[in-house]
Amino acid sequence: MAGDGRKEWLGLGEARSELKVYGDLGGPAGLPIVGNIFQVRLETLHRTLEDWADRHGPLYRVRFGTIRMVVVSDPETIRRIHRERPGRFRRTRGLELVAAEMGLKGVFVAEGDDWLRQRKMVVMALNTAHLKSFFEKLVVIAGRLRRRWERAADRGEPVDLGRDLMRFTVDVTAWLALGVDFNTLETRGPVIQQNLDKVFPALHRRINAPFPYWRYFRLAEDRELDRALGEVRKQVDEIIGEARARLRADPERRAAPANFLEAIIAAQEVKGADFSDADIFANVCTLLLAGEDTTANTIAWTIDYFLQHPEHFARARSEADAVLAPATSIDRFEQTGRLPFLDAFFHEAMRLKPVAPIASLQPTEDTEILGCAIPKSTIIMALNRRIATRDENFGDAARFDPERWLVDDAERICPHDTGAFLPFGAGPRFCPGRNLAMLQIRTVLAMLCRNFDVERAEPGRAFEERLAFTMMPTNPRVRMKRRNATER
Template sequence: MSTQNAELDTSVSTSLRKIHELPGPLRLPLIGNLHQISPSTLHLTLEDWADQYGDIFRVYFGPRPHVVIAERETTQRILRDRPDGFRRTSILEKAATDLHLNGVFSREGELWRRHRAIVTKSLNRTKLKPLFPKLQMMVERLKRRWEHSSDQAQSVNVCSDLMRFTVDVTMQVAFGIDPNTQETEGPVIQRHLDKVFPIVHRRVYLPFPVWRYIRLPSDYALKSALKALREEVNGMVRAVRQRMEANPRLKDSPTNFLESILSEIDQGASDFSDDDVFANAGTLLLAGEDTTANTIAWCIHYLMRYPEHFHRMRSEVDEIAASNSAAILELEQTNRLPFLDAFVNEVMRLKPVAPFIAAESNTDTEILGCQIPKGTTIHMLTRKTAMKDSNFINADLFQPERWLNTEAQRYHPHERQAFIPFGSGPRLCPGRNLALFEIRMVLSMLCRNFDLDTIHGTGEVNERLAFTMMPENLTVNLRKRRSS
């Protein structure tokens, strides 16, 4: 048992509260609180209940109670005590296994460590740097796509355009393949990916794997989407294998995730199977698509709401770009945008695409004075924690400057440990460098090339959870930049 878990365990005693003694919403027999929960707004409901019941409460997803917490230190302790003391939920692993997608996100124990090592290596900064010119080209394509919309005076569905961009980037980085979905009209790989998250999201809150016994029409649609996805991934594997045959040096010095895992298999260095290849390729495509696209979309939403921040960001980008007056920044230039970074942090504090993280206890333990039996699901409301005044001054206000003003941070609460949009501990998001890099590139391109005064949102923008939290109804009118 790890030190962290020992720390949690020491006080397991009868004086602690039991889960059923925790406060929480009234429940019905058998279904518990399921009738009060909708998957697409689950995060909002849990956050409302945190206002009502405090930092720790219980919710019944069917007959079994889950524990919900909104407290910084305990959240950090749980996240850091993985994979030994806590794990991702077993129902997530069951759902992922049944979809043949049990890769690094849902795996546990030794297999998780091995998958994690190979994924992390292929996404680290040194692997990303040489890919910069290709990624720049992909940002250029997005610019052209938006210029075309501007020329046609058409509004832009930013989430869908950004997902084309993020899938192109992920496939380039993880597989060394450029699918160019941005310049492909009609159906693209995204139409298969789109089916997966919403269904996984619904399944992980079921009291048991109901889908194994009852099939809905959406389950059949998912099955055919997965079949098509598998064919796409098999095609990529064939292409990468051919590339490695033509250039055997790639076996010793792989340049991306697919080359790494295939060279381990081919050299007999590991027992990774074809299923492991598909599971992790699919995981990377899914993890890299919605998260980054939706984060950029939320940034655009806030740029529309706060034109003064847009102008400040534009001035910063213009100043950096002045040396070569390029429409798209160079790698080194993207690292010199403090206001843009502060703005993105503030967006991720208020609109994190993962507003909570779930874990399951591997042992009997204790959390915030409550006895937690092995196998209990714990939902950590990370956004709620980042929106407490005790962690960030004026926490419900959108203030990018809070991330710049180090003097103010000395006198007011500014708890960085309460800001964990990429998670924390050993399972911290391995794609965060890539994601931040994509976000900087797209936002700087947007400021440099499009006008804000003609960007108009349509309707109210709502939060919708489908594994990641996305802005619903975010349609934007982008116009080519006129002002200097």
């Protein structure tokens, strides 16, 4: 591999001999053998990579043991890498292997034709027509969340936003995609989230581990993961079995499946569209996982900004009052499109606190990035958050300013490059759950504004960032108080 300062790089031929090679790139000095591994903590990896970009520029190198990586924070390059998938770039092979070991090789980690087949099913299941017809059920689930928060308010108990919002998001995805009403928001005792919770941190740990020790021995956390995955398998297999029985009892459903699960089972039975049982299990889990932390953490980060900016909370509340009153929550789909300030507010929260601040990818062939020859399979860490927090892309970028999303383009004087705003990724693999996520965010936040005053459970303590595959707030505990009824 070209790490030795050699300028000719066979993959791109003589004509490209002016290109830099990996060894020419700047980057943080590391130690022999281990490289930079002891300079990072997994929980704050994104921040360290962002800080290093300040010092080493838009393309630099990092090494964790034998794993060489380049870190890129140039918007055009990041867009290109996202766009040129699945042909020229892919998600990392490490992620694919680790996810496959857990039985989770679904649409998020699949590549090539496998990916395309799975992607089509997922996109169809999450399209606007399905979201519209699902909306009534979303309203029911939001009502359960409101009652849960009212009970906490009446008892004076703090609310763990992470836990409650993950119950909400999993209930939504399960009902929409699997046709199952988990109702974990009103369930006491064990719920599926407590097992799903173990998966993202384990993925994050394993894909960044310098050595796959778990293939040789299990630590306590690996045994805990095995147990959690076993529980998830039991529950998901049962749900799949019930869906198969429904289709057997009513074969006509195959032509008009009611949800993702019925659609993928029906497709399995059609000659040529081969989904294995493992594909079905992996994709059910993928949808539950992909929709859980991401949406819940985005809502939690947005609430953190409400706590920091009461003036914005007041404005979002007036807007929600005007659109929803006398109802206490959104109850018609069209209302979700009439909350421009709320939209601006959560877009600004996603700009500064995207739950996926880094994307890890690999070129499937030798390539060039910013004048440097990058051999096939080199890990590329794309700093998606950093490009959205640079003054050249968003004016006064460090400032939380929802107004920037409301200014008419013709009247703009500050940079506002929405191409550098990638909370849902970009290109052919961008998040297919984006519209569902935004629907949930609007519904929950409007309900919060209409019904509650909110304050931190530990006054003065803002939420902090913790990366565990997604970027989540640490200890996001608040106190809800019922809003004075006469104000509504």
